[in-house]
Amino acid sequence: MDERVHDHAEVLVDWSARIEAGDDVVLRVAEGAHDLAVAVAEKLGERGANLLSVYDSAEVARAYTRAHDGKFDPDPEYQLALYEQADSVLSLGGGRNTTAGADVPSDRRRALANAREGIREARLATDWVSTVHPTRSLAQQAGMSYAAYREFVYDAVLRDWDALAGEMGRLKRRLDDGSEVRIVGEGTDLTMSVENRVAVNSAASVAYDSHNLPSGEVFTAPAETEGTVTFDVPMTINDRRVRDVRLEFADGEVVDFAAEQGADVIADVLDTDAGAKRLGELGVGMNRGIDRVTDNILFDEKMGGTVHLALGRAYASNFPAGHEDERTESAVHVDLIRWMNEGSRLEIDGEVVQEDGRFVWEDD
Amino acid sequence: MDERVHDHAEVLVDWSARIEAGDDVVLRVAEGAHDLAVAVAEKLGERGANLLSVYDSAEVARAYTRAHDGKFDPDPEYQLALYEQADSVLSLGGGRNTTAGADVPSDRRRALANAREGIREARLATDWVSTVHPTRSLAQQAGMSYAAYREFVYDAVLRDWDALAGEMGRLKRRLDDGSEVRIVGEGTDLTMSVENRVAVNSAASVAYDSHNLPSGEVFTAPAETEGTVTFDVPMTINDRRVRDVRLEFADGEVVDFAAEQGADVIADVLDTDAGAKRLGELGVGMNRGIDRVTDNILFDEKMGGTVHLALGRAYASNFPAGHEDERTESAVHVDLIRWMNEGSRLEIDGEVVQEDGRFVWEDD
Structure with missing residues (x-):
């Protein structure tokens, strides 16, 4: 594992999200972002924040969205409550395939997004921060080797x-x-x-x-x-x-x-x-x-x-x-x-x- | 991928959890249970249920619990609300290491469990079902090859x-x-x-x-x-x-x-x-x-x-x-x-x- 993942986590938790003891944090973890999630969880523990991890898998979302008839329930209350009451939502991108959802019909995708507008707004009303963990899939999208892509991401993230x-x-x-x-x-x-x-x-x-x-x-x-x-x-x-x-x-x-x-x-x-x-x-x-x-x-x-x-x-x-x-x-x-x-x-x-x-x- | 994962998902969603259209489902996904999560998400979509996936990672939990000072907040409201309002909680076990949490001090683990008793009770008050996806780690725990362990799990799960x-x-x-x-x-x-x-x-x-x-x-x-x-x-x-x-x-x-x-x-x-x-x-x-x-x-x-x-x-x-x-x-x-x-x-x-x-x- 690249040790800079711990520095990345620290920048995210302290500089970006300004997490403090008692903060209610939702951590959204993409399929390839496990290592960063572990490092962020450690920082959240150190800061005394509360943690709930959401599995933000593109393949799970694809399977669900394709199988559904498209009449999505508007803003299910149990999901809305989670985000409405959270202080911070940290999204760790970094999947295993940037085109994992390529065969989801765009009208189906739009229907889901429209039905969940309240949840999206609740999420954006928190102290949210989005970042990405360097994955092989993102390296491929960039036309780069995995090693070179990690250098690139950490150069971009670990600034003064x-x-x-x-x-x-x-x-x-x-x-x-x-x-x-x-x-x-x-x-x-x-x-x-x-x-x-x-x-x-x-x-x-x-x-x-x-x-x-x-x-x-x-x-x-x-x-x-x-x-x-x-x-x-x-x-x-x-x-x-x-x-x-x-x-x-x-x-x-x-x-x-x-x-x-x-x-x-x-x-x-x-x-x-x-x-x-x-x-x-x-x-x-x-x-x-x-x-x-x-x-x-x-x-x-x-x-x-x-x-x-x-x-x-x-x-x-x-x-x-x-x-x-x-x-x-x-x-x-x-x-x-x-x-x-x-x-x-x-x-x-x-x-x-x-x-x-x-x-x-x-x-x- | 073992195609029986789809049969497993169907038994879980239909026979075990009796999921119906509009049900608010929390899907807890262990680190090694991705393939089953995808198959379950497809069934949930077909049934017209709502889906929120929680990342139930033993390594994330270990990092958080070890780093925390042990004075855990009692039942954070945002997590309680999620489970109190859910209809069903489906837990997909199957990690990558059955001893992933072996170095978490047991008093720390107990302190977290005690602080989250209300959340646990809310979860157990839903139509909850626990199952496991066959992983190499569980095969190892059983002293079995991965192929033989898959046969074993599906023989146990796919009954009349x-x-x-x-x-x-x-x-x-x-x-x-x-x-x-x-x-x-x-x-x-x-x-x-x-x-x-x-x-x-x-x-x-x-x-x-x-x-x-x-x-x-x-x-x-x-x-x-x-x-x-x-x-x-x-x-x-x-x-x-x-x-x-x-x-x-x-x-x-x-x-x-x-x-x-x-x-x-x-x-x-x-x-x-x-x-x-x-x-x-x-x-x-x-x-x-x-x-x-x-x-x-x-x-x-x-x-x-x-x-x-x-x-x-x-x-x-x-x-x-x-x-x-x-x-x-x-x-x-x-x-x-x-x-x-x-x-x-x-x-x-x-x-x-x-x-x-x-x-x-x-x-x-």
Whole structure:
């Protein structure tokens, strides 16, 4: 066993979830996450928290969902009670097959998700944190050896989070004080308003309203988007490959698009609803421990030296109190990522904040 | 995968637990029971039940319990709510190491069990059923190959339960109508009163107030035990081996004992409290699918052609309504098993019911 699993558990329990004695914790354990679950259980015991482990198996879920007739009971009370009364929900991803549910009909999957919306909301109302244990299946998804993938995951997770939170705080303040963001680079010249928005310093801790480990991004909700942007990080969206997507915006909406691969996927996304044509998120990846694409959005969107834009739904946390209902609503939230390498720059109100993938303060 | 896992799941869900549409089911999954969990999830989906899976990992429990300072919170409400509101709790045993918790201090283990008594009671108040998935670890405990152990488990589980329930009903009626049971054989001549007792036909179904799969025994709560009994089935009690135990009773209490191996274990048990010196159970094993000792009480005590007697706690289900508090109370319930082979007989009120391991009606 990789001894760093204990460090991972400690970051999750102490930095991310801020577990204290007496906390009621639900630990969701994916099929391949056993070793991390054992290490997390040890930390929870040390902290004097209470523990209930849920078996979050993709194969169990597949078997159940496929066999059911699709008329799912809405929010069964015994499950709702568990999550409503829990203080923290720690989800340990890491399965044995990323396509374990590939033959579950999508309408059946949607029916289950819809019937369990109250349970999902109860879970998201706790101090929840999602992380992943490095498994061979995720290494395969990333096109990496198991050994190299473990290095990758622990480099991303075992950061000096306090220091990174401080650095991200600098960008958050610039975004909060600024009015207009401009992204310039090859095939890209895009402007967005960030007026009256609150940037979130996503420092992998519930103390920062950040629920992913690893995290390491600052994100906000843009408006009035104008211009063109090209995304050069290849991705898998709805199980299909997408590469070199170009979006053209006018008046805040996508008015034209193209892609080297997967243009039909983008067309489907844009067709979902009105909100899907607008941007719900501008995120700036600042985790330098993530230095390569692994086809896993939990990691990809936090890569240091990238920005991502999401079509669709915006987060309420980016709006001042009382203004949350001004956010873009949509059934989708699809991230697209762009390397900010050689020749790229990020400006706030005409001032360069990042150039050639490096923040101006990194030159200090 | 052994295809019989699907038959096992069907017996569990339909015969044992009587699951119906809308039932709120908690599925507890041991580390090695994944394949059975998938098969059970499929059946639960087919029946239209609701499903929450709990990860019942011995290694997670060990890590948590060892790391905790031992001052466990009493019955955390979020866990209590889950079990109080569940209709059925299906426990799938089958770990990867039967001694996974061997280095948890016993006082720590007891402290956790005591702090969670309400949760345990809530679980036992549901239509609960415990079964095991055949794992390599259990095969090892039984001293068997994995292939042979699978045959053994499925022979024990995949019975014609309806027919066996009918046969067991014959013995139940004889016990309910009778006053005195006598067991005779090598080193054995024991009499017990079963007056005013209710024998339980343990037919592996909640419909029979039977909660083990496999089951296949008829049991009652004896009183006024007199005489001597020898147990020739070797067992592991409190992690120690016990062989050829002889107990001598007078006035319902053990007055002398001996053992070829593990006499100190028996002495410890008898010393627990006053109830530990009395018999809490007389059980008659009637599952002919279980034809060998596997050092697992779930199977051993149901072997066709055996009887078992338990020192300690009696079950309320063996007493007429209103008389439950007449039962023997004790912190322990330790089963000891005797083959009823050549030369042995079981009599009720002087009439032979079983001789040389065969019931009189089996000769038909």
